[in-house]
Amino acid sequence: MATKAKSGVNNESGSFREGANTDSSTGSPTLAGAASLSLTNNRTYSLDDLDTVATVGTGTFGRVFLVKDKKTRGYFALKAMKIPDVIRLKQEQHVHNEKAVLTEVNHPFLIRLFWTHHDELFLYMLMDYVPGGELFSYLRNRGRFNNATGLFYSAEIVCAIEYLHSKEIVYRDLKPENILLDSEGHIKLTDFGFAKKLVDRTWTLCGTPEYLAPEVIQSKGHGRAVDWWALGVLIFEMLAGYPPFFDDNPFGIYQKILAGKLDFPRHLDFYVKDLIKKFLVIDRARRLGNMKNGAEDVKKHRWFKSIDWDIVPQRKLKPPIVPKVSHEGDTSNFDAYPEEEWKKDTPVPPKDLEIFKNF
Template sequence: MSIKPNQIHHTMLQTIKQYDADMKPKLPFRVIRFSLLHVFSSDLLYQPFRPTVCSKYNLKMFSIGQPLGEGRFGTVYLAKYKLNNYVCAIKVLHKRKIERYNMTIQLKREVELMSHFNHHNVVKLFAFFDDETRYFLVMEFCKGGELYKLLQKQIRFSEPEAAKYVKQTTDALIHIHQRKCIHRDLKPENILLDMNGDVKLSDFGWSVRSDCKRKTCCGTPDYLSPELIENKTYDKAVDLWSLGVLTFELLTGYTPFGSIDFVNKQQVNPMLISFPVYVSYIAKDFIRKLIVKEPSMRMSLENCLKHAFLVKNVK
């Protein structure tokens, strides 16, 4: 059976892959129905699928377990899909709060962008549905939790450990950039880990399509690039700056400009970054080639993968 593009109406075709050996789903493909999205015409969503799969989801199809985390607009729960016992995470968002803070467009953007991703190092979105009072995002369960919490526990990572996380984050960024997406809020809190300790880039609430340059300031102050702080137009190079800040924090336990207030960050000179003595030359070089004030001069993600810091430390 084949499906034609004009048959796709408020649907997304999403490949569900095994997240670990003992939680392999019985059905490798799913047709997922959306209640917010407009019709997709992108070839990225035009994939073969099994016609026997249900295209309408509701909360009764899931067994809800313990809460995994709580945010401003709702809670994430551990859950199990009753049809095949597939373990997942369900983000439950309250419509009233979403509407009160004018976050409907941001939620729609997050779901739309995530529907285009299919990469081992990016959290997968399996389904999106709603009821009268709530929105539900059914997502990949990341058993290892936030990278930030692991960093807090260990204080800082060794260079091989940090390089592994940076390399996998780089792979994830390459994937989303190829799909014309800018993350805009890269930080340890938005990097999850699976049961094997592999990176799962998450939280695309601040992400945007990158077809053209933008001027909206968002993200986390410690990770903001100069062009964002100065309210200039920007592109995907903002993620390169954040990758450099992330690398510094993973190696040291703190951010390079964390002690500088937001206004004075406009005067930041990346060349004056102070490194602890235990940070190697190749790690410093990697970071300095990303934390560059001129966006066009930042090292590309492809060149990051070729840099000695990752090549030497990631086997």
């Protein structure tokens, strides 16, 4: 049942669907604008130091490339976003939020950002390359996961969400497409285009229709509780093979979410059904994870009784799926994308570049 029709509401910041700037002589993407930048290891970098290997993701206003460092021979993911499209789609703030959040976080289950840069046409973000591919692909191929497999991924995701919330960050885009597996089979959350540091509540309608919490749809203002709702949807989808609320159009999905009616497949474990019900509570004040004890309430739920929470962030749980990865730069776990030429865009005028001067 898993299909990749799900797209972000308002923004697909970082989930990509367009072409690349290509060198007509080789057909391979070129990285223009090689100003030097400094990486976390204090080495000075420039785009000239990176060879493009392949495209591993495309979306509304950019691409993700696998790149190879010419000096160290290491691999990275380079996200290149078209500035004219970012401006046209009014995504400037989301792009800045993504950088701000990724600059602040450091956790084994979250993608790392190494440096950012922009020229007259693109914004660049250099990040971890995670060769195992998307959890979505494994779910689509298997139809659904068994209870133990769902339990493993849920435990690692709980730790990632708990960490983000401890830093007052709401993730807002939990779904199988945004969970990558590393070469050993552990998760990395990626695509922080919707993530935001919260002072109080926020009112932006963003996310993926099937995963939106009721308070987002109703524009009541929302906070970290939306991530626990999304985890309930994700656990249901992992174990059932389809999300709990689905329809042919977003409005139909929203109506079902607000009605809150759950039909569980008969094979689901008793305790996981109880956990999902406690996440998919319309009243966020009563939603598991959003009460006084926060993530501790989630960890103490009976479905997780076999989990030793101390070893989860140490990556010591045994992954149920180990991706086939032949080497660090293996792209076989990602879809193949044509390296067609990107539309020739006019460089952005200096006044428009002002908004990105600190990027």
